[in-house]
Amino acid sequence: MSALRTWRSINPVSQPIHFHSPPPPSRFTFSGAKRKTNGAQRLTLTCHTHTSTTHLLITTKSYMAESDSSVVNPTYAEIIVVRHGETEWNHDGRIQGHLDVELNEAGRQQAAAVADRLSREPNISAVYSSDLKRAFETAQIIATSCGGLEVSKEPDLRERHLGDLQGLVLREAAKLSKKAYQAFLSHRTNQEIPGGGESLDRLYERCTSSLERIGRKHRGERVIVVTHGGVIRTLYERACPNGRSGGKVLNTSINIFHLDGDKWTIKSWGDVSHLNQTGVLESGFGGDRTSG
Numbered sequence: 001m002s003a004l005r006t007w008r009s010i011n012p013v014s015q016p017i018h019f020h021s022p023p024p025p026s027r028f029t030f031s032g033a034k035r036k037t038n039g040a041q042r043l044t045l046t047c048h049t050h051t052s053t054t055h056l057l058i059t060t061k062s063y064m065a066e067s068d069s070s071v072v073n074p075t076y077a078e079i080i081v082v083r084h085g086e087t088e089w090n091h092d093g094r095i096q097g098h099l100d101v102e103l104n105e106a107g108r109q110q111a112a113a114v115a116d117r118l119s120r121e122p123n124i125s126a127v128y129s130s131d132l133k134r135a136f137e138t139a140q141i142i143a144t145s146c147g148g149l150e151v152s153k154e155p156d157l158r159e160r161h162l163g164d165l166q167g168l169v170l171r172e173a174a175k176l177s178k179k180a181y182q183a184f185l186s187h188r189t190n191q192e193i194p195g196g197g198e199s200l201d202r203l204y205e206r207c208t209s210s211l212e213r214i215g216r217k218h219r220g221e222r223v224i225v226v227t228h229g230g231v232i233r234t235l236y237e238r239a240c241p242n243g244r245s246g247g248k249v250l251n252t253s254i255n256i257f258h259l260d261g262d263k264w265t266i267k268s269w270g271d272v273s274h275l276n277q278t279g280v281l282e283s284g285f286g287g288d289r290t291s292g
Contacts, residue, residue: 070122070123071123072123072220072221072222073220073258074219074220075219075220075260076215076219076220076258076259076260076263076265077214077215077216077217077218077219077220077221077222077223077258077259077260078221078222078223078256078257078258078267079211079214079215079218079222079223079224079225079256079257079258079259080118080121080222080223080224080225080254080255080256081211081224081225081226081227081232081235081254081255081256081257082114082118082138082139082142082224082225082226082227082252082253082254082255083226083227083228083229083232083249083250083251083252083253084103084107084111084130084132084134084135084137084138084226084227084228084251084252085103085106085107085108085109085110085111085114085134085137085138085251085252086103086104086106086107086110086251087101087102087103087104087107087134088101088104089101090107090251091104091106092169093169093170093171094167094168094169094170095162095165095166095167095168095169095170095173096134096159096166097159097160097161097162097163097165097166097197098132098158098159098161098162098166099166099167100132100133100134101132101133101134102133102134102137103133103134103137103138107134107138107251108137108141110251110252110275111137111138111141111142111252112141113252113274113275114138114142114252114254114274114275115141115142115144115145115146116145116274117254117274118142118145118146118224118254119145119146121146121222122222123221123222124146124147124149124222124223124224125218125221125222125223126149126152126218126221126223126224127139127142127143127146127149127150127151127152127223127224127225127226128151128152128153128154128157128214128223128224128225128226129151129152129153129154129157129225129226129227130153130154130155130157130158130159130226130227130228130231131153131154131155131157131158132158132159132228134228135157135226135227135228136151136153136226138226138252139151139224139226142224142226143224146224154210154214154225156206156207156209156210157207157210157225157226157227157228157231158227158228158231159227159228159229159230159231160197160198160200160203160228160230160231161193161196161197161198162180162184162193162197162198163180163183163192163193163194163195163196163197164177164179164180164193164194164195164197165177165180165181165184165193165195165197166195166197177194177195179194180193180194180195180197183197184197189201189204200234203230203231203234204234204237204238207227207231207234207235208234208235208238211225211235211238211257211259212259215259229249232246232249232253232255233245233246233249235255235257236255236266236269238264239257239264239265239266240266246269246270247270248270249270250270250272250275252272252274252275253270253271253272254268254270254271254272254274255268255269255270255271256268256269
């Protein structure tokens with residue numbers, strides 16, 4: 001893994017994908033076309049850089065709400081990636097990393113809401129989860145609603161290990177663990193965090209390899225993966241290496257990837273419409289230096 005790969009800054013977004021001010025850097029140019037399909041406003045946005053062109057499909061209706069196909073194309077795996085529900089440490093802005101914190105009551109309500117949403121998605125073949133409690137409990141709630149599927153634990157879907165920062169409140173981390181905090185802020189992707197923390201390169205390698213294994217096993221199928229904010233941002237980085245950042249990854253947000261060999265496509269990003277009644281945590285630590 002090259003240390004020259006950059007980890008882009010994070011800007012808040014609303015679901016599914018919406019770019020907020022300030023405008024994109026000058027190296028990006030955009031063109032787009034709007035059309036209406038089945039009552040949904042759809043915008044195809046093309047991002048041009050000096051090296052590549054990235055296409056994003058933005059819609060005002062959720063992908064699953066508008067999808068009328070129960071069969072996945074046999075050439076790819078459809079992987080519905082969900083962030084775990086809220087924990088007390090999320091609420092307090094406390095850094096979790098590999099520490100095993102369970103859901104709070106709000107998180108269980110969020111998990112029930114996303115489970116109800118996903119139970120209406122046809123032909124779910126399997127459910128995978130990080131082995132940490134907050135993800136595994138979320139996955140169990142989803143699996144129960146999806147016909148009682150068994151949840152397969154996948155340790156490589158764990159959140160990034162954040163070394164000496166784990167257990168600290170983010171706003172106090174610079175004072176309490178200066179070296180670890182400086183390493184955490186580093187833009188060097190091979191920078192490890194004191195106290196056993198992972199580099200961004202190591203996180204990228206393990207979680208993208210994990211999703212690729214799942215994709216190969218379930219080609220032509222639809223599966224659910226429950227994981228963590230830092231992991232999901234890394235998966236976005238793999239699918240859109242030359243695009244703008246995906247922004248905040250909110251608790252129980254739905255993010256849909258199509259994996260066709262080495263080709264990764266994002267079908268839907270950051271959908272939390274199922275939380276309209278339950279509510280969503282807008283603050284709190286979610287895995288990176290500007291996370292939500």
